[in-house]
Amino acid sequence: MRGALIGCGFFARNQLHAWRDIDGVEIVAICDQDEARLTEAGELFGIARRHADAAEMFAEGGFDFVDIATTVGSHRPLVEMAAAAQVDVICQKPFALNMGDARAMVEAIAATGKTLMVHENFRWQSAVRAAIDAIRGGAIGDPFFGRVSFRSGYDVFSGQPYLAEGTRFIIEDLGIHILDISRALFGDVDRISATTRRINPAIKGEDVATMLLSHGSGVTSVVDCSYATQRRPETFPETLLEIDGTGGTLRLDAGYRLTVQGATEAVRDVAPPVLPWAEQPWHNIQESVLLIQKHFVDCLRSGAAPETSGQDNLRTFALVEAAYLSAAERRSVALSEL
Numbered sequence: 001m002r003g004a005l006i007g008c009g010f011f012a013r014n015q016l017h018a019w020r021d022i023d024g025v026e027i028v029a030i031c032d033q034d035e036a037r038l039t040e041a042g043e044l045f046g047i048a049r050r051h052a053d054a055a056e057m058f059a060e061g062g063f064d065f066v067d068i069a070t071t072v073g074s075h076r077p078l079v080e081m082a083a084a085a086q087v088d089v090i091c092q093k094p095f096a097l098n099m100g101d102a103r104a105m106v107e108a109i110a111a112t113g114k115t116l117m118v119h120e121n122f123r124w125q126s127a128v129r130a131a132i133d134a135i136r137g138g139a140i141g142d143p144f145f146g147r148v149s150f151r152s153g154y155d156v157f158s159g160q161p162y163l164a165e166g167t168r169f170i171i172e173d174l175g176i177h178i179l180d181i182s183r184a185l186f187g188d189v190d191r192i193s194a195t196t197r198r199i200n201p202a203i204k205g206e207d208v209a210t211m212l213l214s215h216g217s218g219v220t221s222v223v224d225c226s227y228a229t230q231r232r233p234e235t236f237p238e239t240l241l242e243i244d245g246t247g248g249t250l251r252l253d254a255g256y257r258l259t260v261q262g263a264t265e266a267v268r269d270v271a272p273p274v275l276p277w278a279e280q281p282w283h284n285i286q287e288s289v290l291l292i293q294k295h296f297v298d299c300l301r302s303g304a305a306p307e308t309s310g311q312d313n314l315r316t317f318a319l320v321e322a323a324y325l326s327a328a329e330r331r332s333v334a335l336s337e338l
């Protein structure tokens, strides 16, 4: 399976490492408008075919799928180029700038019969996956309450300076993952209420968001995110869980400790491995990149729809839009409004 990658920036390096670890997959071409980044990635991963222009790369062809690792502003034109070239697509989150673009991108690929998956990797973190599997397997009966929490004071701005510049920050960049974990655990959402704050004066967007979700399944969940939380020990980039069900409770605590109290009680260390190319504390995210890319390849081979297909991700993306609307208008928002 031959792939091409567009956007050789901060995060793409993880994606290139992960592709190299998957049997039967080769990245045959890379593209970046920034010549220095293109050269650096090409040299590091031994990829000779390098393009500054994505249109030129698609015109030359020679690959079955494209991995779009650029920031959000370029996603729609690049997905549309991929549709015209009739290749499968994996695209980074946030998928789109707005719902209209997101729907248009899903429709463009659907018309080709190809696969579109959003790189929504947090639900693929092995610790989070262990919790999802336990809940889906009925370990605590029917869940009725969940808290999905990400609170940190880690400096994400030095690696990703663009995060300080947008008028939207934590819900769009990080909350999107945490909202997606809540969907993976409890299903789709009917209604959301959100409040936001900006604590760090050096950034433009909100760095604290607290969201209350009513799921169609009857679960109420609280999704709370902060990059203004000075805690010791720092838990970046762990997502913590507290779930109550009709038959018990599940907790995913700091340090990757999973406690399931159901018919029996089990405490497990679900710490992720540190892959040879990974570094702490990012290793859980880096492992999830490998796991989600393996899932993409498995789906292409079997013809199954990916768990975070473009179609599926419309519902996570709608939660982001609804959360901002709720915070701006100080009211709860039905997802049917979007």
Ligand code: NAD
Residues within 6 Å of the ligand: 006, 007, 008, 009, 010, 011, 012, 031, 032, 033, 034, 037, 052, 054, 069, 070, 071, 072, 074, 092, 093, 094, 119, 120, 121, 159, 160, 162, 173, 285
């Ligand atoms: P970045 O700015 O470091 O890298 C993006 C690269 O894309 C740059 O080198 C830029 O020159 C290139 N680029 C932009 N438009 C292009 C175009 N039209 N053609 C060719 N090259 C183009 O950004 P990043 O921090 O690597 O983030 C990239 C994406 O990954 C973002 O959407 C971000 O939200 C996402 N991300 C995801 C995770 C995760 O865990 N899933 C983590 C970090 C970042």
